[in-house]
Amino acid sequence: MKKIFPVWVVLMILAGGCGVKSGLIPPDVLVPKAITDLKGTVKEDTFELTWGVPKANINGSTPADVESFRVLRREEKGGCPECPGEYKLRAELDLKNPKGYVLEKNMATWVDKDLKEGVIYMYRVVSINHWGYPSAPSNEVMIKWAPAPLPPAPEAPAPEAPKGKEPQVAPQPSEAAPQPPTVAPEPSAPAAPEKQPEVTPQTQEAAPPVTVCST
Numbered sequence: 001m002k003k004i005f006p007v008w009v010v011l012m013i014l015a016g017g018c019g020v021k022s023g024l025i026p027p028d029v030l031v032p033k034a035i036t037d038l039k040g041t042v043k044e045d046t047f048e049l050t051w052g053v054p055k056a057n058i059n060g061s062t063p064a065d066v067e068s069f070r071v072l073r074r075e076e077k078g079g080c081p082e083c084p085g086e087y088k089l090r091a092e093l094d095l096k097n098p099k100g101y102v103l104e105k106n107m108a109t110w111v112d113k114d115l116k117e118g119v120i121y122m123y124r125v126v127s128i129n130h131w132g133y134p135s136a137p138s139n140e141v142m143i144k145w146a147p148a149p150l151p152p153a154p155e156a157p158a159p160e161a162p163k164g165k166e167p168q169v170a171p172q173p174s175e176a177a178p179q180p181p182t183v184a185p186e187p188s189a190p191a192a193p194e195k196q197p198e199v200t201p202q203t204q205e206a207a208p209p210v211t212v213c214s215t
Contacts, residue, residue, distance in 0.1 A: 022131075030058075031134065032056070034135050034138055035052065035054060036138065037051055038141050040143055043111075044098075045115070046115070048111050051108055051138065055113065056154065067123055067210070068127075069095065069108065071090045073087065073122070077120075085122075087122075118145065120143070120145075125138045
């Protein structure tokens with residue numbers, strides 16, 4: 001005949017048996033809070049993601065139990081980002097041994113280089129605790145990839161004059177150039193009057209006497 005234990009005995013065994021303390025928090029309660037500041041920036045031919053390391057768990061306890069991050073990416077080639085799609089693991093980053101990304105002042109930076117023009121990319125980041133449980137996904141960052149245009153080439157600087165020498169400037173003609181002084185001609189001596197040829201008086205021949213005849 002089977003013995004039937006009272007219900008209260010079973011409850012006592014579950015509550016205090018095997019040395020297990022009451023009030024044990026399940027591992028999934030200690031996952032970090034979701035990342036809410038994920039941002040993306042185009043830099044030449046790459047896409048840079050930045051986000052802040054969570055400071056607390058979802059139950060408010062601190063510090064946040066974060067061992068690593070998972071960068072998730074979804075590709076949409078049909079131009080329908082609102083349609084259902086699958087996010088795939090793009091990178092897994094160790095928080096204690098940052099390789100493949102930069103960690104400065106609780107800000108993580110990761111760069112995606114495998115991008116194709118015309119494809120829509122969507123990103124999310126999740127934190128992983130030391131039990132391997134993920135946090136809720138971060139806010140989503142979306143971009144239709146097109147490489148950033150190259151900056152214009154800088155203009156060549158004008159050649160500088162050698163130091164210690166002033167640049168030579170060609171003299172400019174003045175508006176009214178000084179005229180040489182006018183020299184008045186010296187007065188010439190009066191011309192001597194021309195001499196008239198001397199006329200030698202001719203001796204007049206004596207007129208022949210006139211004979212008056214009377215009748």
